[in-house]
Structure formats: C-alpha cells, structure tokens
Amino acid sequence: MTHAPAALKTIDVAALAERIRSGERAALARAITFAESRRADHRATARALVQELLELTGKAIRVGVTGVPGVGKSTTIDALGSRLTAEGRKVAVLAVDPSSKRTGGSILGDKTRMARLAHDRNAYIRPSPSAGTLGGVAAKTRETMLLVEAAGFDVILVETVGIGQSEITVADMTDVFLVLMLPGAGDELQGIKKGVLEIADIIAVNKADGDGARRANDAAADYKAALRILNADSGAWTPEVLTISGRADLRLDTLWSRVEACRAARERSGEFSARRAKQQVRWMWDMVEARFRERLSEDPKLAERLPALEADVAKGDLAPTVAADEIAKVLGF
Numbered sequence: 001m002t003h004a005p006a007a008l009k010t011i012d013v014a015a016l017a018e019r020i021r022s023g024e025r026a027a028l029a030r031a032i033t034f035a036e037s038r039r040a041d042h043r044a045t046a047r048a049l050v051q052e053l054l055e056l057t058g059k060a061i062r063v064g065v066t067g068v069p070g071v072g073k074s075t076t077i078d079a080l081g082s083r084l085t086a087e088g089r090k091v092a093v094l095a096v097d098p099s100s101k102r103t104g105g106s107i108l109g110d111k112t113r114m115a116r117l118a119h120d121r122n123a124y125i126r127p128s129p130s131a132g133t134l135g136g137v138a139a140k141t142r143e144t145m146l147l148v149e150a151a152g153f154d155v156i157l158v159e160t161v162g163i164g165q166s167e168i169t170v171a172d173m174t175d176v177f178l179v180l181m182l183p184g185a186g187d188e189l190q191g192i193k194k195g196v197l198e199i200a201d202i203i204a205v206n207k208a209d210g211d212g213a214r215r216a217n218d219a220a221a222d223y224k225a226a227l228r229i230l231n232a233d234s235g236a237w238t239p240e241v242l243t244i245s246g247r248a249d250l251r252l253d254t255l256w257s258r259v260e261a262c263r264a265a266r267e268r269s270g271e272f273s274a275r276r277a278k279q280q281v282r283w284m285w286d287m288v289e290a291r292f293r294e295r296l297s298e299d300p301k302l303a304e305r306l307p308a309l310e311a312d313v314a315k316g317d318l319a320p321t322v323a324a325d326e327i328a329k330v331l332g333f
C-alpha cells in the first residue's frame with residue numbers, strides 16, 4: 001500500500017458535490033480540473049463526484065456544433081447562447097478538439113471568441129481538454145458535461161472542428177447535431193465530406209446577411225437536395241436546412257426552435273432515451289478500453305519485452321498475431 005503524501009489533502013467529495021449542486025462556479029471549475037487531470041487520484045475523485053451527482057445529470061439538452069474554421073461557430077454560439085441566457089436558461093459551452101495538443105491550447109471554446117457569453121453569469125465556457133487522443137479528450141468532456149449539468153446548466157453546446165473523426169465522436173455524445181456551413185460552399189458539394197451530412201440533424205448556412213444572403217440561399221437549396229438523397233430513412237427526425245447569420249443575429253430563434261423540435265420528435269418516438277442509453281453504454285466501453293490501454297503502457301514487464309517484440313514484427317521475423325499473443329500472456333490475460 002502506498003500512502004498519499006501528507007501534503008495532499010483528501011478531498012471531501014460530498015462537500016464538493018454539495019457546492020457544485022448549489023451552483024458555485026469555483027467548485028465546478030475545480031471538479032472539471034479533476035476530470036481533466038492526468039493524476040490517477042484526481043481522476044478517481046472526478047469519478048466519485050460524478051457518481052455522487054448522477055441523479056442531477058442528464059436533464060440538459062446536449063447539442064453538438066461543428067463547422068470548418070471560420071464558418072462562424074464562436075460568433076453564432078455567442079449570439080445564440082446570449083439569447084438563451086436572456087430567456088433564463090443556463091448555457092455551458094464545451095469543446096472537443098484533439099488537435100489542440102499540438103499547440104498546447106485549444107482555440108475552440110476560447111472565451112475571447114465569445115465576448116458576450118464570457119461575461120454572462122448564466123454561461124460557462126470551458127475550452128477543450130488539450131491532452132491525449134480523441135477518445136481521451138472526449139471522455140473528459142463527457143465527464144465535464146455531467147458536472148455542468150449537475151451545476152444546473154440546462155443547455156450544453158459542444159463545439160468541435162469540421163475535420164475528421166471528432167464530429168462523429170461529438171454527435172455520439174449529444175442529442176442534436178448542428179452543422180454550420182458557409183454560403184457558396186454548395187457549389188463544391190463534392191468536396192464536403194459525406195459523413196458530416198449523414199450525421200447532421202440541422203444544417204445552418206451561416207453568413208446569410210448582406211451580400212451573402214443569396215449565396216446562402218443557393219447553398220441551402222443544394223444541401224436540401226443532398227440530404228434528400230442521403231437520408232431516405234432517418235427515423236423520427238428528417239434533417240433540415242436553414243440560413244442564418246450569427247453576426248447579424250438572423251433566424252437564431254428559428255434555429256433554436258428547430259433544435260428543440262428535433263429533440264421533441266425523438267422523445268416522442270423513444271429514440272431519445274434509446275440514444276442516451278446507447279451513449280452511456282458506449283462510454284463505459286470506451287473507458288474500459290482506455291483502462292486496458294493504460295495498463296498496456298504502464299506494465300513494467302511489458303515495457304521490457306516490447307522493443308524486441310516490435311522490432312521482430314517490423315523485420316518480419318515474428319507474426320503480429322504471435323506477438324499479440326505474447327503481449328497478452330505477459331499481461332496475464
């Protein structure tokens with residue numbers, strides 16, 4: 001048994017949970033720091049907190065927001081979020097950006113990009129956790145999502161970049177998936193990843209203001225046509241396309257009412273709870289896999305054997321299947 005150094009205070013999970021419940025921002029920030037930490041004891045504290053707060057979680061509407069850099073995600077989230085807080089809602093903006101590890105800081109969820117929300121007492125902005133794989137970043141954001149829900153936030157916007165696998169990951173942890181598009185991009189539909197259109201519940205062509213309005217309408221017509229082909233059978237909700245302006249605050253009220261309509265349609269059909277349940281179970285398995293991977297990377301016996309095994313496999317002297325077998329044996333599986 002190892003003992004924690006005396007300098008480390010034991011954390012009173014029940015007390016911290018109570019402070020989160022009562023909406024204390026400092027307590028929430030502390031809990032999120034635990035969830036994002038690399039330290040095993042911090043992560044265990046975060047897990048205990050989430051368990052303690054579990055019955056308060058799950059009540060928010062969780063919305064994924066994606067789009068290429070420059071499409072207007074932060075401008076739109078700032079305007080939409082401010083509208084929602086003005087109506088009395090509490091809005092949390094989280095981000096999933098696995099590329100942020102390269103720069104050591106994420107652009108997504110950056111408070112300077114959301115000037116109004118950053119100073120709004122009913123909003124909470126948290127940038128992407130910056131360390132690790134997409135799976136690792138997503139796991140931390142999922143935990144953060146539950147913590148902000150327990151703190152009383154009833155709208156969670158999860159921002160991600162319009163490139164790669166992160167969109168699917170975010171769609172998989174939210175109830176409604178919103179894709180922002182640029183006007184004019186409709187001309188280059190072929191260049192847009194089909195995958196994004198397949199998971200979009202709502203496509204909002206942004207910058208539909210001034211000279212952009214016509215081009216945005218053209219793009220919207222193209223996306224509508226593309227969606228008709230892609231989503232012959234999309235369940236309770238048929239994906240929709242609209243034009244908005246985040247900067248001029250055009251049709252953001254309609255956008256939000258469509259987000260709520262999507263959720264309501266899925267609630268009526270039973271898809272909503274089925275989707276949430278599936279997400280929970282998938283999260284569990286993601287965590288199991290992460291644990292196994294951690295064990296793999298931390299096992300001293302394996303660390304000793306691994307360089308030789310890898311070299312033999314690389315040279316072609318050892319079949320990868322046999323090497324995998326040996327690794328499993330070293331780990332006692």
Ligand code: GDP
Pocket residue numbers: 067068069070071072073074075076113206207208209212244245246247248
């Ligand atoms: P993000 O990278 O997706 O977060 O995009 P930003 O919100 O930072 O916006 C990128 C640029 O587009 C900025 O210069 C914004 O002012 C501009 N922009 C954002 N939304 C709109 C809009 O609705 N209309 C117009 N005309 N410009 C916009």
